[in-house]
Amino acid sequence: MTRRIILPALIATSALLAACQPMAAQKGANAAPRAAQPAPAAQDAATQTRAAAPAVEFRLAQDQPGDDLRELHMPDKTYYFLLAPALTRADLNAATPMKTRAGQPFVSLRFTPPGARKLAQIGRQYPGKWLVFTIDGKLVGVPRIAGPMDEGILNLTMNSEEQAINVAQAILGAAH
Numbered sequence: 262m263t264r265r266i267i268l269p270a271l272i273a274t275s276a277l278l279a280a281c282q283p284m285a286a287q288k289g290a291n292a293a294p295r296a297a298q299p300a301p302a303a304q305d306a307a308t309q310t311r312a313a314a315p316a317v318e319f320r321l322a323q324d325q326p327g328d329d330l331r332e333l334h335m336p337d338k339t340y341y342f343l344l345a346p347a348l349t350r351a352d353l354n355a356a357t358p359m360k361t362r363a364g365q366p367f368v369s370l371r372f373t374p375p376g377a378r379k380l381a382q383i384g385r386q387y388p389g390k391w392l393v394f395t396i397d398g399k400l401v402g403v404p405r406i407a408g409p410m411d412e413g414i415l416n417l418t419m420n421s422e423e424q425a426i427n428v429a430q431a432i433l434g435a436a437h
Contacts, residue, residue, distance in 0.1 A: 314434030315397035317350035321383070322391040322403065333393060333400070340403060342393045347383055352376025356432035358425035359416075366425040370415045370432070377413025384410035396431045 322333065322342035330341035355371040372380050383392075388408045394401045394417065404417055419425040 314350065315431050316395075317353065317432050318346035318395050319348040320344070320393040320395075321347050321387060322393045324391075333403075335403070340391055340393060342391075347392070348372075348376060348379055350432065352379060353432060356429040358419075358422070358429040360422065360425070366419045366422045368417045368419060368425050368428050368432075370417065372413045372415070374413070380413060380415060381409060381411045384408055396428065401428055 320342045322340040323330075324338065324340065326332070326341050329343065331344055333340040333342055352372050353370055353376060354373045355369075357369045357371075358366065359369050360366045384406055385408075387406050390406050391403045392406060393403055402417055402419075404415070417428075419428060
């Protein structure tokens with residue numbers, strides 16, 4: 262039954278996301294994605310930028326309590342998550358604020374090859390669970406793991422264009 266509900270939703274979401282438009286950054290800020298393979302001299306600068314940037318973490322979560330799990334109380338649900346992150350900023354290559362043709366803002370996260378392998382494994386091993394997504398310890402969202410994510414891309418719905426831009430900038434280490 263769950264597959265009958267999730268599969269059509271994934272297909273519809275994929276169709277909407279296929280027609281996505283990048284959003285322009287506000288106030289002259291640069292929200293463009295990073296190059297996939299920076300030049301050697303640029304790698305040192307990128308490493309320094311990432312070191313000074315906020316912590317970006319994704320933790321596995323479920324809706325049942327368990328050993329070594331922490332509680333996250335939300336208005337409509339309580340999640341129980343692992344303290345150790347499953348994915349971090351080091352696993353990310355790019356973060357791009359986007360919106361669908363219908364105008365729904367989201368952030369498209371592109372993972373490094375090792376990060377993409379972790380993401381794919383998480384999708385295969387934990388369908389139906391959640392990822393608690395934080396930046397500098399502040400909750401950004403709790404996306405549900407729908408299934409395999411073999412493309413190395415994770416699209417996260419946002420409440421507004423401003424939020425999508427701010428989240429992308431924070432991930433990239435840009436001031437906002």
